[in-house]
Amino acid sequence: MNTQTTETQSTFGVWRRRESYLFRLDLWLEERVSLRERRSILREIRDNIKADAAIRGIDTALDSLGSPRALARSFAEDGRGNRPSWNRAIYWFTGLLVLWWTLAFVYTAGMLSALISSGAESAESYFLGLPVSAFNRESGIGIGWEASSAVAYIPLMVMVVAAIIAGRLWRVRIGRR
Structure with missing residues (x-):
């Protein structure tokens, strides 16, 4: 594994990619779960991305999660899609x-x-x-x-x-x- 992948990539670039992903996830979660659940989910996903990005790089970490829309759907499988955005x-x-x-x-x-x-x-x-x-x-x-x-x-x-x-x-x- 190339150790420079996570070290030389700018911290701002990693932060921007992570927060962009979380922002899009938040938009999709807004319609499906309550604010309290959304904050908890986003906190957990942010921590998981940080840990995974430190090991495998931000690109691999985000690719392993899939699209924000699909991930949001997996958190709201109880059919509560009747929330306003x-x-x-x-x-x-x-x-x-x-x-x-x-x-x-x-x-x-x-x-x-x-x-x-x-x-x-x-x-x-x-x-x-x-x-x-x-x-x-x-x-x-x-x-x-x-x-x-x-x-x-x-x-x-x-x-x-x-x-x-x-x-x-x-x-x-x-x-x-």
């Missing part, structure tokens, strides 16, 4: 929110760029129904959005619906019966 809901909501902000900002910055190059003082437009304005005056430049209409809340509603669907949050109600 709060993390997945938060990730979808946040991802769509960042995408929306990015698209709106790029659109508005493009408007401002067109104003600057054309020499016009101000312009107004709509981005997916949201009133957008840009100005280029001697006092300064600026961009703005107006959220006075109900149309402005459509992206927020889409993000909430996506979070509910991705996280299966309706199962909170089913679980209480």
Whole structure:
């Protein structure tokens, strides 16, 4: 066995691989077991990976566990798959929110760029129904959005619906019966 495998591989690299695996396992376990059980399982798996990685290397240690999804299924064989996935809901909501902000900002910055190059003082437009304005005056430049209409809340509603669907949050109600 090559003793340099575990010694020369960066500690950060080993930590990153282990924690990435545990993070994915945690996401799959979230839907299947309670928080207390999940923490216990993750603690045990983390200790086992550390011990196995010290002997055989991180690649072999993680390969021997299989995919995080399959491992999560083995811990929840009692059929309790009716739990909502709060993390997945938060990730979808946040991802769509960042995408929306990015698209709106790029659109508005493009408007401002067109104003600057054309020499016009101000312009107004709509981005997916949201009133957008840009100005280029001697006092300064600026961009703005107006959220006075109900149309402005459509992206927020889409993000909430996506979070509910991705996280299966309706199962909170089913679980209480």
